[in-house]
Amino acid sequence: MPVQVRQLDTAASDFEAEFAKLRHWSEEADHAIEERVAAILADVKTRGDAAVLECTNRFDGMAAASVAALELTRDELKAAFDAITPAQRSALESAARRVRSYHERQLEACGRSWQYRDEDGTLLGQKVTPLDRVGIYVPGGKAAYPSSVLMNAIPAQVAGVGEIVMVVPTPKGERNALVLAAAYVAGVHRAFTVGGAQAVGALAYGTATIPAVDKITGPGNAYVASAKRRVFGQVGIDMIAGPSEILVLADGTTPADWVAMDLFSQAEHDELAQSILLSPDAAYLAEVRASIDRLIGEMPRQAVIRASLEGRGALILTRSMEEACEISNRIAPEHLEVSSDAPEKWEQLLRHAGAIFLGAFTSESLGDYCAGPNHVLPTSGTARFSSPLGVYDFQKRSSLIQVSEAGAHILGPIAAELAYGEGLQGHARAAEMRLSKKA
Ligand SMILES: NC(=O)c1ccc[n+]([C@@H]2O[C@H](COP(=O)([O-])OP(=O)(O)OC[C@H]3O[C@@H](n4cnc5c(N)ncnc54)[C@H](O)[C@@H]3O)[C@@H](O)[C@H]2O)c1
Ligand SMILES: N[C@H](CO)Cc1c[nH]c[nH+]1
Ligand SMILES: [Zn+2]
DSSP: OOOOOEEEETSSSTTTHHHHHHHHHOOOOOOHHHHHHHHHHHHHHHHHHHHHHHHHHTTTTTOSSSGGGGOOOOOHHHHHHHHHHHHHHHHHHHHHHHOOOOOOOHHHOOOOOOOOOOSOOOEEEEEEEOEEEEEEEEEHHHHHHHHHHHHHHHHHHHOOEEEEEEOOOOGGGOOOOOHHHHHHHHHOSEEOOOOHHHHHHHHHHHHSSSSOOEEEEEEEEEEEEEHHHHHBBEEEOOOOOOOOOOEEOOOOOOOOOOOOHHHHHHHTTTTTTTTEEEOOOOHHHHHHHHHHHHHHHOOOOOOHHHHHHHHOOOEOOOSHHHHHHHHHHHHHOEEEEEEEEOOOHTTTOOOOSSEEEEEEEEEEHHOOOOOSSSOOOOOTTTTTOHHHHHHGEEEEEEEEEOOOOOHHHHHHHHHHHHHHHTTTTHHHHHHHHTOOOOO
């Protein structure tokens, strides 16, 4: 049966209405989920380990006797690493090396302290420090994501975080050897087989067994997203990541099968994932449609892919590549492939995207695993104002100010004038006292 992916045409009179429907992403709170998450968090806050244990046994079909029994030891992580195949070990290590090297450059480029002195000797600067302890959430309900272990733990490590605590659900007690091995490779300090809102609550409030952290990062389902939103303030969070998205801008020079498979690659994550192709070449869109219909039968996750493409996917005919870039900027996708033989030309017109993949050989899937940049990216148009997970998410900044005696004579009158204007005498007098010699 052909996949009923909708087709839009920017020259059609109903384009704006159809485009609005396509972009509409209702993350309207599901009341049942919101209520359950609120109850789980309150329970974890008051009863700690007992609540975490009950929820884990109930929601993940486990039969653990204590939260301590859910901790994975460093020896267990190493045993998993030793047990996977040499090919898996080599792939994990190569991916980890590339991700580390990319994030080390990020640290050099924007993660270091800096300072300077005014002419009067006053020192000003910014001190960058790593977070003391972070929690990384690794999803594990419907699928296992060793790549997400690397993408969360490695930037934390590069930033110099003191302790990295990983949580990952293991439904029915089935531990994924690659996830454990990735935790070993990435240098996770402690790991617990706990997931969902109870894991987020445990990391935010701390229990007798699971330590409270300063920030929680990592993607997850609606329970995890809701819990992260609710504990924000008690702890930091990275972002609320929604379903995966890919937008391909194609000038018609990439084999149609390649682009069809790239659309599948994000559609297969989730029925709610969004895959969109934009091209000014109508014949090319028809070719990709034919590839989709021919290749879908080969895909083990074809039901998910079909649901995603039919529910939220689209092929969009544009008047030009310039117009395709404009539309892409309006969508601000998580992943943006520029499938063209002149990708640099179009890249200059692109402003909003979590990650931009240039040229026919750069499949988005390479970025998901091993190119080096992070795969935890802003979704649902939030690339307009936010950035990929990075070393900077595991650091914080303190301003440094050391005013010299000469500097106090310059700054004091300015501060005092403004403080009197605000009616704050204490501020003004504290500045003015520094105008006289220290006794
Ligand atoms: N953006 C990214 O980088 C990225 C990477 C990997 C995965 N993902 C996404 O993360 C999500 C992972 O979702 P998942 O479900 O597979 O795993 P998950 O780990 O996010 O959620 C599983 C947990 O949900 C909780 N849960 C499930 N049903 C529940 C219920 N009825 N009541 C209370 N709690 C319940 C359980 O505690 C369970 O442990 C997917 O949408 C996937 O596409 C995103
Ligand atoms: N594409 C996902 C983020 O949207 C990340 C991922 C993990 N494994 C495969 N893909
Ligand atoms: Zn992916």
